[in-house]
Amino acid sequence: SQKIEQNSEALNIQEGKTATLTCNYTNYSPAYLQWYRQDPGRGPVFLLLIRENEKEKRKERLKVTFDTTLKQSLFHITASQPADSATYLCALALSSGGSYIPTFGRGTSLIVHP
Amino acid sequence: DVKVTQSSRYLVKRTGEKVFLECVQDMDHENMFWYRQDPGLGLRLIYFSYDVKMKEKGDIPEGYSVSREKKERFSLILESASTNQTSMYLCASTPTVIRDLTPAGELFFGEGSRLTVL
Known part of the structure; x- marks a missing residue:
């Protein structure tokens, strides 16, 4: 069966450290993978997109890697801050009849302690 | 900035009522989606639309229908x-x-x- 797995347990880290979140998938061949941030009671907000032929993408303090052999993406936040505390969702874009349909993992909660 | 506006932030309805959830976007996007999000289950796709009057079922369409009469508006309907x-x-x-x-x-x-x- 097809699965997208993100750690269900919250990740607790100290301010200033690097947070690393994992997204694993099985039985998919995504065209690209995205990461979103979601704050409580709000809609998700897009952060980064990485395509299947890209290994790494960076944006300010954010870095995403995509290993299609391991079927895994890692999302890093360097120099983390309490304001980075949120739930982070990965989404795989799967081909469906000519469109690419985003399918989401369940998300991992990140808590950055001052 | 792109804006996607949902008509109601909070609704309380009774069993058996017909419910309309409205969504409007102001950036002339072709594709629109409805997801539901539940604790422990994440976002699950109900329906999507890639053009006016077009609709496709997502993973959990049962009990829902949708309407896309105009490009900017995508409505989710709970019949009962x-x-x-x-x-x-x-x-x-x-x-x-x-x-x-x-x-x-x-x-x-x-x-x-x-x-x-x-």
Whole structure:
């Protein structure tokens, strides 16, 4: 069966450290993978997109890697801050009849302690 | 800035009522989506639409229908609300890249509509 797995347990880290979140998938061949941030009671907000032929993408303090052999993406936040505390969702874009349909993992909660 | 507006942030309805959730986007996006989000289950796709009057079923369409009469508006309809449809409903849109006719990727979400069915 097809699965997208993100750690269900919250990740607790100290301010200033690097947070690393994992997204694993099985039985998919995504065209690209995205990461979103979601704050409580709000809609998700897009952060980064990485395509299947890209290994790494960076944006300010954010870095995403995509290993299609391991079927895994890692999302890093360097120099983390309490304001980075949120739930982070990965989404795989799967081909469906000519469109690419985003399918989401369940998300991992990140808590950055001052 | 792209804006996706959902008509109601909070709704309380009774079992058996017909419920309309409205979503409007102001960026001329071709693709629109309805997801529901439940604790422990994440976002699950209900329906999506890639053009006016076009609709496709997502992973959990049962108990729902949709309407896309205008490009900017995508409505989710619960014909007869049930308690198991209590959830957060999220609408999203994304453009299609004309060059290769694939969606550009980034989903723009509304703020969500929290529906409680009693």
